[in-house]
Amino acid sequence: MRNRFQYSALVVAAAVAVGASISSCSTEPPDNGAIVATTRVWADVASAVAGGDVDAIIAGDAVDPHHFEPTAKDIARIKGAGTVVANGGAYDAALYTAAEQDRVIFAIPPIDAKEAHEHGEHDHEHDELEHAWFSPEKIRQVADAVAAKTGGDAAAVDERVSEAEAKLAALPHMRIGMTEPIAAGLVQDTQLHDITPEEYAKASLNHQEPSAAAVAAFLEQLENGEVDMLFVNPQSTNSATQRLADAAREHNVPVVEIRETPPAGQNFLDYFEQIVDQIADIAAHAEPSGHHDH
Structure with a gap:
């Protein structure tokens, strides 16, 4: 089976190269009011907090985000957003590394393109929670961060997740x-x-x-x-x-x-x-x- 992390590293490098070519010919400033998520999961969380629809770059339910290869248009959308909601880690690095990092809300810590390229094997402790959206704690953290950044309300998300957490406990x-x-x-x-x-x-x-x-x-x-x-x-x-x-x-x-x-x-x-x-x-x-x- 292909090592997905190594695959991600290649995609990150490609994404950074694409991003560099876009930035060199684009002078449009980011839209500070626009929110974009890397995946549908985080788009749904952000939408519940900010209100209205939040677009996801990786949107199809048949697409495995590990193997997603962003287009120049995808990178432009990430660069043009005022807020990017991302998973972090190697999972969606091909997308979030193209954004100004202070505009990104992460569920788990990010990696940079150099780190992705240098490390061919996963950091076990780090990547056990790669699927951060199934962690009640991480969902709440992202919801609260979106609320703080956009002026939205995370109360409904916090309540739903806390009820689920109580059932698990x-x-x-x-x-x-x-x-x-x-x-x-x-x-x-x-x-x-x-x-x-x-x-x-x-x-x-x-x-x-x-x-x-x-x-x-x-x-x-x-x-x-x-x-x-x-x-x-x-x-x-x-x-x-x-x-x-x-x-x-x-x-x-x-x-x-x-x-x-x-x-x-x-x-x-x-x-x-x-x-x-x-x-x-x-x-x-x-x-x-x-x-x-x-």
């Missing part, structure tokens, strides 16, 4: 597995204990194919009834993740699908609440023994 102790760490922010500070085999988790974090031994260890956990819930990303599947999902269903282990981007036409905050409710429903009907084969 009330969950009983359960053992979970993840085919990739998309739910890391969601399960942080909860009683959902991630027991994904370490070797598998490390490969997944670096967007590499896990070894046969790592997959076998994960399958064994599912077959032995050690896992109470499996999280999968249906937008990022391979033969290994498909085998794991199939094994979970075969052994009556509930599978929670968490997409990289919300389904077409669905607001992210609605989607976030839907996932939390699904997890809470699974927990409410879980067998106390933790075994699923009976």
Whole structure:
């Protein structure tokens, strides 16, 4: 599997080059009132705070942001916005590195083009929360920052996220597995204990194919009834993740699908609440023994 971080580094370099060529021939000042988000997820959060529609550069639900290649028009839109709402990290670096950094609101710390180029492997600690939009804390931080910058109101977003967070905090102790760490922010500070085999988790974090031994260890956990819930990303599947999902269903282990981007036409905050409710429903009907084969 292609290392997405290395891919991002190439895209960042290309984006910076495109941005440089645009800035050299464009004299239009940024529109201080315009808000643009790098992805639909953060556009939905910003829109709920600022009011009105907020455009997203990566808008299609079929597009994997890791592999998004910005056009000159995309870079121009980023440069022309008064406020850019971005995820941060390597995820959407190809876009936010083109903006004046004091105009960008980040969910997680940014990287610069030089850093992206020099580091071919992910910083594990940093990138476990690459999917920052599934972290209630990060959603609130971004909403509050958008409110401060635009004069909007983050109260409604804060309330919705806090209610979801309360549901997560009330969950009983359960053992979970993840085919990739998309739910890391969601399960942080909860009683959902991630027991994904370490070797598998490390490969997944670096967007590499896990070894046969790592997959076998994960399958064994599912077959032995050690896992109470499996999280999968249906937008990022391979033969290994498909085998794991199939094994979970075969052994009556509930599978929670968490997409990289919300389904077409669905607001992210609605989607976030839907996932939390699904997890809470699974927990409410879980067998106390933790075994699923009976």
